[in-house]
Amino acid sequence: MNPVTLVQQTFRAIDVIRKKRDGVELSRAEIEGLVSAYTAGEIPDYQVSAWLMAVVLKGMTRPETAALTDAMLRSGEVLDLSSLPAKKVDKHSTGGVGDKTSLVLAPLAAGAGVAVPMISGRGLGHTGGTLDKLEAIPGFNVNLPVAEFRRVLEVCGCAMIGQTAEIAPADRKLYALRDVTGTVESPYLICASIMSKKLAEGIDALVLDVKTGSGAFMKSEKDAAFLAELMVETGERMGKQVVALITDMDQPLGNMIGNALEVVEVVEVLRGGGPEDLRELCLELAGWMLHLGGISSTVAEGKQQSAKLIASGKALEKFRQMVELQGGDARVVDDAKRLPQAQHTIQVASAKAGYVGSIQCEQVGTACVILGGGRERKEDSVDPAVGIVLHKKVGDRVATGEPLATIYYNAEARAARARQLIEASFEVTGTASAARRPLIHRVIGEKTIGKSGEKN
Amino acid sequence: MNPVTLVQQTFRAIDVIRKKRDGVELSRAEIEGLVSAYTAGEIPDYQVSAWLMAVVLKGMTRPETAALTDAMLRSGEVLDLSSLPAKKVDKHSTGGVGDKTSLVLAPLAAGAGVAVPMISGRGLGHTGGTLDKLEAIPGFNVNLPVAEFRRVLEVCGCAMIGQTAEIAPADRKLYALRDVTGTVESPYLICASIMSKKLAEGIDALVLDVKTGSGAFMKSEKDAAFLAELMVETGERMGKQVVALITDMDQPLGNMIGNALEVVEVVEVLRGGGPEDLRELCLELAGWMLHLGGISSTVAEGKQQSAKLIASGKALEKFRQMVELQGGDARVVDDAKRLPQAQHTIQVASAKAGYVGSIQCEQVGTACVILGGGRERKEDSVDPAVGIVLHKKVGDRVATGEPLATIYYNAEARAARARQLIEASFEVTGTASAARRPLIHRVIGEKTIGKSGEKN
Numbered sequence: 001m002n003p004v005t006l007v008q009q010t011f012r013a014i015d016v017i018r019k020k021r022d023g024v025e026l027s028r029a030e031i032e033g034l035v036s037a038y039t040a041g042e043i044p045d046y047q048v049s050a051w052l053m054a055v056v057l058k059g060m061t062r063p064e065t066a067a068l069t070d071a072m073l074r075s076g077e078v079l080d081l082s083s084l085p086a087k088k089v090d091k092h093s094t095g096g097v098g099d100k101t102s103l104v105l106a107p108l109a110a111g112a113g114v115a116v117p118m119i120s121g122r123g124l125g126h127t128g129g130t131l132d133k134l135e136a137i138p139g140f141n142v143n144l145p146v147a148e149f150r151r152v153l154e155v156c157g158c159a160m161i162g163q164t165a166e167i168a169p170a171d172r173k174l175y176a177l178r179d180v181t182g183t184v185e186s187p188y189l190i191c192a193s194i195m196s197k198k199l200a201e202g203i204d205a206l207v208l209d210v211k212t213g214s215g216a217f218m219k220s221e222k223d224a225a226f227l228a229e230l231m232v233e234t235g236e237r238m239g240k241q242v243v244a245l246i247t248d249m250d251q252p253l254g255n256m257i258g259n260a261l262e263v264v265e266v267v268e269v270l271r272g273g274g275p276e277d278l279r280e281l282c283l284e285l286a287g288w289m290l291h292l293g294g295i296s297s298t299v300a301e302g303k304q305q306s307a308k309l310i311a312s313g314k315a316l317e318k319f320r321q322m323v324e325l326q327g328g329d330a331r332v333v334d335d336a337k338r339l340p341q342a343q344h345t346i347q348v349a350s351a352k353a354g355y356v357g358s359i360q361c362e363q364v365g366t367a368c369v370i371l372g373g374g375r376e377r378k379e380d381s382v383d384p385a386v387g388i389v390l391h392k393k394v395g396d397r398v399a400t401g402e403p404l405a406t407i408y409y410n411a412e413a414r415a416a417r418a419r420q421l422i423e424a425s426f427e428v429t430g431t432a433s434a435a436r437r438p439l440i441h442r443v444i445g446e447k448t449i450g451k452s453g454e455k456n
Numbered sequence: 457m458n459p460v461t462l463v464q465q466t467f468r469a470i471d472v473i474r475k476k477r478d479g480v481e482l483s484r485a486e487i488e489g490l491v492s493a494y495t496a497g498e499i500p501d502y503q504v505s506a507w508l509m510a511v512v513l514k515g516m517t518r519p520e521t522a523a524l525t526d527a528m529l530r531s532g533e534v535l536d537l538s539s540l541p542a543k544k545v546d547k548h549s550t551g552g553v554g555d556k557t558s559l560v561l562a563p564l565a566a567g568a569g570v571a572v573p574m575i576s577g578r579g580l581g582h583t584g585g586t587l588d589k590l591e592a593i594p595g596f597n598v599n600l601p602v603a604e605f606r607r608v609l610e611v612c613g614c615a616m617i618g619q620t621a622e623i624a625p626a627d628r629k630l631y632a633l634r635d636v637t638g639t640v641e642s643p644y645l646i647c648a649s650i651m652s653k654k655l656a657e658g659i660d661a662l663v664l665d666v667k668t669g670s671g672a673f674m675k676s677e678k679d680a681a682f683l684a685e686l687m688v689e690t691g692e693r694m695g696k697q698v699v700a701l702i703t704d705m706d707q708p709l710g711n712m713i714g715n716a717l718e719v720v721e722v723v724e725v726l727r728g729g730g731p732e733d734l735r736e737l738c739l740e741l742a743g744w745m746l747h748l749g750g751i752s753s754t755v756a757e758g759k760q761q762s763a764k765l766i767a768s769g770k771a772l773e774k775f776r777q778m779v780e781l782q783g784g785d786a787r788v789v790d791d792a793k794r795l796p797q798a799q800h801t802i803q804v805a806s807a808k809a810g811y812v813g814s815i816q817c818e819q820v821g822t823a824c825v826i827l828g829g830g831r832e833r834k835e836d837s838v839d840p841a842v843g844i845v846l847h848k849k850v851g852d853r854v855a856t857g858e859p860l861a862t863i864y865y866n867a868e869a870r871a872a873r874a875r876q877l878i879e880a881s882f883e884v885t886g887t888a889s890a891a892r893r894p895l896i897h898r899v900i901g902e903k904t905i906g907k908s909g910e911k912n
Contacts, residue, residue, distance in 0.1 A: 017638035021512060046501035050637035053509035056477060181506035182473035 013037065013047040020054040028067040035071035039170040045177055052174070052183035060188040065230060066237040068188070072196035073238075075170030079117065079146070079202035084154065086115040087293040091285055092198055093209040094227070095127035096216055097365035098252035100262040101209065102130045102160070104269050104282045105289065107318035110157030111309045112286075112302075114293035117153050117201045118160045119167065123374045123382070126215070126365030128262065131162050132374075136259035136339055136384035140328030152325045156318065159326070167200045187227045195234050205241035205292035207285055208232070212441060213250030215361025221246060221441055232445035241292050246441040247281060251359040251394050254278035258373045258387015258408060260339040267333055270316040277393075277439055283307060284440060340385035342408035346415055348422050353400045355432040356392050360425035364388060367418040367425070371409050386410055388422065395436055398428060469493065469503040476510040484523040491527035495626040501633055508630070508639035516644040521686060522693040524644070528652035529694075531626030535573065535602070535658035540610065542571040543749040547741055548654055549665040550646075550683070551583035552672055553821035554708035556718040557665065558586045558616070560725050560738045561745065563774035566613030567765045568742075568758075570749030573609050573657045574616045575623065579830045579838070582671070582821030584718065587618050588830075592715035592795055592840035596784030608781045612774065615782070623656045643683045651690050661697035661748035663741055664688070668897060669706030671817025677702060677897055688901035697748050702897040703737060707815040707850050710734035714829045714843015714864060716795040723789055726772040733849075733895055739763060740896060796841035798864035802871055804878050806854045811888040815850060816881035823874040823881070827865050842866055844878065851892055854884060 011033040019026055034051065037043045060068065081088050091105050106116045120142075123129030131142045142162045144152065152159035163172070171193050178184045198206055208231055211217070212224035228244035235242030254275045256265040268274035269282055283303045290302030309315045316333065323330040332338045368374050372383035389406045392398050404426050409415035467489040475482055490507065493499045516524065537544050547561050562572045576598075579585030587598045598618045600608065608615035619628070627649050634640045654662055664687055667673070668680035684700035691698030710731045712721040724730035725738055739759045746758030765771045772789065779786040788794045824830050828839035845862045848854050860882050865871035 014636060014638055017509075021509065021638050044501070046505040046633060047637055049502040050505040050509040050639060053473075053477065053506040054513065054638075057510065057513040177502060180470060181503055182470055182477050182510075183506060 011037070013043045013051070017047060017051045017054060020051055020058055023058050025061050026064055026067075028063070031064060031067040032071045035068065035075060035170050039075045039173060048174070049177055049181040049183065052178060052181060052189065055188060056183050056186040062230075062233055062237070065188050065191055066234050068192040069195045069199070069234050070238060072168050072170040072174070072192055073199050076168050076200065077146075077166035078200050079150075081115065081117060081150070081153070081202040084115050086113055086157070087205065088115045088117055088201070088203040089205045089207065089289045089293040090116060090118055090198060090201055090203045091207045091209060091289060092194060094194075094211050094217055094224075096211040096249040096253060097127060097361050097368070098254045098257045098262065098278075099128065099211070099249070100133055100254065100266050101278070101282050101285055103133060103263065103266040103319075104315075105286055106158040106160055107270070107322055108282065108286045108306055108309060108315040109289040109293065110322075111314045111318040112290050112293070112295050112305055114157070114289055114295055115153060116158035116289075117149070117203065118158065119163055119197065119201055120160060121163065124378065125376075126362045126369060126374070127217075128257070128259070128365070128368070128374060130160065132382050132384070133259045133262050134160055134328075136263050137323055137328040137332055138338065140323060141326050144326065152322070156321050156325050158318065158322055160322070163197065168196045171196050187223070187230055190227060191230045191234055195231055195238070199235070199238060199240060203240065206235055207288045207292065208242065208244035209285060210244050210246050211249035212246055213248055213361060213437070214358075215252065215365055216249040225442060225444065228444045236445075243288055243292065243443060243445040245285065245288070245443050248437050248439050248441065249361060250437050251361050252364050252390060253281065255390045255393070256387065257364060257368050257390070258371070259382065259384040260341075261387040261389060261408065263332065263339055264336050267316070267319070267336070270310060270319055272310050280439055342385040342387070343410050344408075344415070346407045346409065346419065347403045348405045348407065348419055349401050350392075350398045350404050350426070350428055351400070352428055354398060354428045354430050356394050356396050356398060356404075357427040357429035357433055359390075359394060359427075363421050363425040364390075367421040370418045370421065371407065371414050372411065383410060388418070392426075395433060397432070467493070469499045469507070473503060473507045473510060476507055476514055479514050481517050482520055482523075484519070487520060487523040488527045491524065491531060491626050495531045495629060504630070505633055505637040505639065508634060508637060508645065511644060512639050512642040518686075518689055518693070521644050521647055522690050524648040525651045525655070525690050526694060528624050528626040528630070528648055529655050532624050532656065533602075533622035534656050537571065537573060537606070537609070537658040540571050542569055542613070543661065544571045544573055544657070544659040545661045545663065545745045545749040546572060546574055546654060546657055546659045547663045547665060547745060548650060550650075550667050550673055550680075552667040552705040552709060553583060553817050553824070554710045554713045554718065554734075555584065555667070555705070556589055556710065556722050557734070557738050557741060559589060559719065559722040559775075560771075561742055562614040562616055563726070563778055564738065564742045564762055564765060564771045565745040565749065566778075567770045567774040568746050568749070568751050568761055570613070570745055570751055571609060572614035572745075573605070573659065574614065575619055575653065575657055576616060577619065580834065581832075582818045582825060582830070583673075584713070584715070584821070584824070584830060586616065588838050588840070589715045589718050590616055590784075592719050593779055593784040593788055594794065596779060597782050600782065608778070612777050612781055614774065614778055616778070619653065624652045627652050643679070643686055646683060647686045647690055651687055651694070655691070655694060655696060659696065662691055663744045663748065664698065664700035665741060666700050666702050667705035668702055669704050669817060669893070670814075671708065671821055672705040681898060681900065684900045692901075699744055699748065699899060699901040701741065701744070701899050704893050704895050704897065705817060706893050707817050708820055708846060709737065711846045711849070712843065713820060713824050713846070714827070715838065715840040716797075717843040717845060717864065719788065719795055720792050723772070723775075723792070726766060726775055728766050736895055798841040798843070799866050800864075800871070802863045802865065802875065803859045804861045804863065804875055805857050806848075806860050806882070806884055807856070808884055809856045810854060810884040810886050812848050812850050812852050812854060812860075813883040813885035813889055815846075815883075819877050819881040820844060820846075823863075823877040826874045826877065827863065827870050828867065839866060844874070848882075851889060853888070
């Protein structure tokens with residue numbers, strides 16, 4: 001007779017907390033019990049926050065991470081898109097500065113025949129958010145009901161909305177608690193949060209863009225790769241095809257930062273122009289989406305097909321169609337003046353001649369937040385018109401007095417602070433740096449995909 | 457300009473949580489801020505429980521532990537007993553089975569001229585509590601108001617009560633949260649909880665009895681010694697003389713377990729009898745109390761003086777006086793039948809002949825809880841009459857059928873379960889064990905005391 005079993009035990013949160021604290025692996029039933037009881041309001045915040053801190057400090061095994069993801073996914077509605085004949089493929093980025101690839105990729109992949117049911121988030125901190133960018137287009141509605149989301153998807157092949165109340169409510173409740181208890185920074189919790197929401201979209205495959213560098217949440221490539229591997233394995237454990245690209249966020253992606261400005265750059269890329277780094281990353285990610293979507297037999301072929309869709313104007317046509325179907329003013333495609341315009345601009349000039357050695361990417365993102373283009377707090381509203389256009393990127397030669405960037409602003413005081421930050425973020429050196437950071441550092445999950453790709 | 461300082465910062469719980477999570481030492485101001493804001497209800501349970509879990513897993517430095525103890529101490533009233541001429545010395549035990557030394561020590565040390573303002577707790581789990589034992593004496597009031605506590609102390613030299621609402625309210629609130637969030641098991645938090653309450657008694661010195669063995673919270677001597685060192689150093693940092701004895705709790709202390717039964721054994725010891733282990737530990741602890749109280753120049757001398765006080769009957773007289781002053785029926789001293797009596801007894805006999813090799817001490821404590829003599833939950837009430845009398849201890853020879861213990865009970869079903877546990881807790885072996893565990897394993901803090909002792 002064991003004294004601990006004197007009282008009849010059922011599921012008790014305290015036991016799950018203690019086990020995690022002591023480094024004992026939790027069962028699927030224990031994790032499922034905790035998530036469902038918390039979502040139902042049956043266990044208090046103070047027990048869950050203690051458990052979250054134990055997870056942050058003790059980590060999770062792969063089966064635990066998959067069980068947590070699954071429990072969070074099943075806390076709400078999982079879209080059933082099986083009636084759509086096309087393969088459903090989404091892309092998710094861990095967030096960066098100037099990262100507007102989603103707006104290019106959804107119409108591009110849809111143009112190739114992949115279905116892209118994309119549920120995105122808003123900007124927070126120094127990083128931008130897809131929903132804010134879409135809302136810079138007058139009339140664009142990111143709050144479609146699920147039935148309407150499905151209709152747009154059926155008609156257009158892609159649709160882009162915000163998270164609904166029905167999708168992964170456990171994640172919403174857990175994230176709010178993590179935000180105020182210092183338990184955001186755990187790859188296991190980040191993985192479960194991202195993957196539960198993405199897999200609730202009813203997708204077959206997922207391309208992850210995990211950012212690394214001075215403008216990313218994961219500054220080191222090691223941390224980025226760890227998270228990427230975790231997400232790929234978790235997705236595979238849940239029966240999905242998942243690949244992760246570790247991509248560079250040591251300087252902003254493309255040249256434009258700010259919601260309306262980024263829409264302008266998206267249209268440029270869809271027209272076959274735009275900055276090289278953004279165009280290249282879009283094609284690479286699109287190549288993977290087409291490959292996983294069963295459209296192309298290789299990634300390289302997917303890239304070629306994507307380039308052709310841009311050249312033929314079909315990708316831009318898809319973008320126009322999606323904007324219209326979601327209530328937006330598609331005339332912005334041909335007339336950028338129809339997007340919100342900032343009242344003033346100011347140039348940031350280089351104090352010396354030389355080469356751009358580095359750009360403190362997070363500071364550029366923060367400058368955009370200061371202008372009003374992003375959020376310091378969730379409840380802040382954003383000014384879609386403001387932002388920054390970079391004229392020089394890392395490795396570029398610059399003369400004394402030559403403009404490094406242009407600031408688009410509506411408030412003088414904010415512009416002055418943003419200018420200081422941008423000036424400080426550019427490092428101009430005497431000699432050109434020998435090695436440039438690659439745009440794509442690594443691909444994780446490729447091997448597994450390769451194998452399953454043969455079966456397609 | 458640092459982007460993190462965009463928003464003006466004051467004290468924020470989230471920062472303190474993150475620092476502790478990341479293993480950064482907290483300042484005295486940060487710890488004080490957290491404790492005072494929590495006590496005032498200004499920060500929520502869910503932030504504090506996350507912080508507590510970070511403390512459990514990341515630990516605390518000595519200055520942090522002292523700062524936490526100090527903040528908890530100053531969250532409430534600190535008794536000012538400076539008007540009493542005698543030195544104020546208390547004893548605290550980390551809890552065990554059959555540990556009734558407090559009831560012997562308070563009158564014994566008071567008889568020698570030390571003032572003993574003792575604030576104790578109730579039993580929980582397998583361990584007994586001083587308040588429950590005192591309440592076995594009909595009429596004994598452990599809930600004296602502070603003014604009355606002080607009066608008894610002045611008249612008698614000792615007084616024994618429960619924690620008041622005014623003393624260390626932060627500890628009460630924190631303990632309740634720790635209890636339901638798996639954050640009880642941290643030596644730093646245990647140290648701060650014990651020391652904040654004890655130092656709020658307005659004492660000059662403290663003797664700690666840190667138990668180790670199968671019936672203790674700290675099963676290993678290493679853990680017990682770590683906690684002891686932590687408490688000694690924390691006390692010293694707060695300007696108090698503190699010594700800790702690591703003592704054996706691998707079998708019950710003395711022969712009687714159960715509230716009224718333990719009062720009987722206390723009276724036996726105060727009469728110069730009682731079991732050897734209990735008598736010896738009482739004298740050792742009393743020796744230290746007298747030494748720290750400035751009554752004896754050495755511990756050995758303190759022990760001798762204590763033995764004389766028992767032999768002369770003065771210690772028993774003090775006990776009688778304290779019982780009377782606190783409203784209790786002092787006639788129990790001469791007539792044990794006036795204590796609550798169990799209706800039935802049953803013998804537990806040995807199934808074989810040999811030597812008692814070990815007694816699973818925690819199981820014996822649990823057997824007493826099952827009989828109704830202790831609490832599984834804080835809100836349970838206790839039956840003062842029930843308990844266990846051991847007839848054999850570790851190393852004793854036993855014949856087949858000879859009684860190992862007698863169970864005092866009021867409910868048949870409970871007795872049957874307790875009997876099973878007690879039978880299982882005795883290990884009878886063929887040969888006598890060579891080495892017996894010492895009663896006192898180590899003394900911690902002795903050196904420091906020796907030094908300051910010279911100044912007395």
